[in-house]
Amino acid sequence: MFASLFGAVESGIIYAIMALGVYLSFRILDFPDLTVDGSFVTGAGTAAILIVHGQNPFLATIAGGLAGFIAGCITGILHTKGKINPLLSGILMMIALYSVNLRIMDQKPNVPLLGQETSFSMMTSFWQKLGLDAPFNSFLEMVGLGDSLPKTWGIFFFMIIVVILIKLITDWFLKTEVGLAIRAVGDNKRMIRSLSANTDRLTVLGLGISNALVAFSGALIAQYGAFADVGMGIGMIIIGLASVIIGEALFGTKSIARATLAVILGAIIYRVILAIALRIEFLDTGDMKLITAVIVIFSLVLPKVIEANKEKRRRAKKRQAWQKAVKGEGDDIAST
Structure with missing residues (x-):
């Protein structure tokens, strides 16, 4: 149980x-x-094929992110220059990427990384050379979890550092002049265009950065699971939305820093919920998509139900206050 939850947290960070x-x-x-x-899949396939051909895993991961950046920019160009509907431009690019990804992966539906040196294997070796596993393993033995959790912590702390760095860079970028302009495009494109901003360029850049992060995550997942598969991206948008919605519902979005932290925690919570759900006897791995859909539906409906209850309470308090005020005025009149 603890091992599966730890694995869920680990993958949730990625x-x-x-x-x-x-x-x-x-x-x-x-x-x-x-x-x-x-x-x-573009990020996963790019990183996997480069690693198989002997390239440095860290450079391969960055190359996967750059490939995703190009894909996102093309989607933005289809929308801004081709005047294609945003939803349709994304669908068209998603379909085109299936063939592109097969090309990247040498027409193979699956590229295994078993026995290959990856970013995680390198970090695990580095962590062990520093002798940092011993304190954590001793602590686990002391609390009785020595056989329940993994013995290596290099991957876990490596990913925490990577995610924190990406979060801090994202927070900083969204507060720069370009970042504020991108946020303005999402809030009111007509207004920012009236200020002589190039909204098309900002949209393309924003989509490029978005898909660069997605592809970077795909490259890390491929190394984490020791394979890249052409179908591993199916439903990924739903997983991302579930993470965003869960995080926002639980932790709020009062600031950019808080919103990005909420998204990260939402992704981890989503993977933990999924791991717990799969331990239910009548569910199996084939029900993952159904479980995901249920989690998303629940995440969408629950905040609205909570807000509706809060609104009812506010109205009830106002009604009680008004009734007390009216009753008080009536008592004053009767006493006179």
């Missing part, structure tokens, strides 16, 4: 990068970008 990309397109740019399902 998927949080993808969720941040979805947050940029859906919340910041207000653009329903379905390119995500394709660009996730």
Whole structure:
């Protein structure tokens, strides 16, 4: 049980990068970008094929992110220059990327990374050389979890550092002049255009960065799972939306820093919920998409129900206050 939950947290940290990309397109740019399902595989396939051909895993991961950036920019160009509907431009790019991804992966539907040196294997070796595993393993033995959790912590702390860095860079970027302009495009494109801003260029840039994060996450997931598959991106947009919605519902969005943190925590919570749900006896791995759909529906409906209850309470308090005021005035009149 503890091992599966730890694995869910570990993978949730990696998927949080993808969720941040979805947050940029859906919340910041207000653009329903379905390119995500394709660009996730683009990053995974690019990194996997480069690693198989002997390239440095870290450079391969960055190359995967750059490939996603190009895919996102093309989606933006289809929308801004081709005047294609945002939803349709994303669908068209997602379909095109299926063939592109097969080309990247040498026409193979699956590229295994078993026995290959990856970013995670390198970090695990580095962590062990530093001798940092011993304190954590001793602590686990002391609390009785020695056999329940993994013995290596290099991957876990490596991904925490990577996600924190990406979050801080995202927060900083969205507060720069360009970042504020991209946020303005999502809020009111007509207004920002009246200030002589190039909204088309900002849209293309925003979608490029969004899909770069998605592809970067895909490259890390491929190395984490030791394979890249042409179908691994199916439903990825739903996972990203679920992470965003859960995070926003639980932690709020009062500021950019808080919103990005909420998205990261939402991705982790989503993976934990999924891991717990799959331990129910009558559910199996084939029900993952159904579980995802239920989680998203629940995440969408619950905030509205909570808000409706709060509104009812506010109205009831106002009604009681008014009734007390009216009753008080009546008592004053009767006493006179």
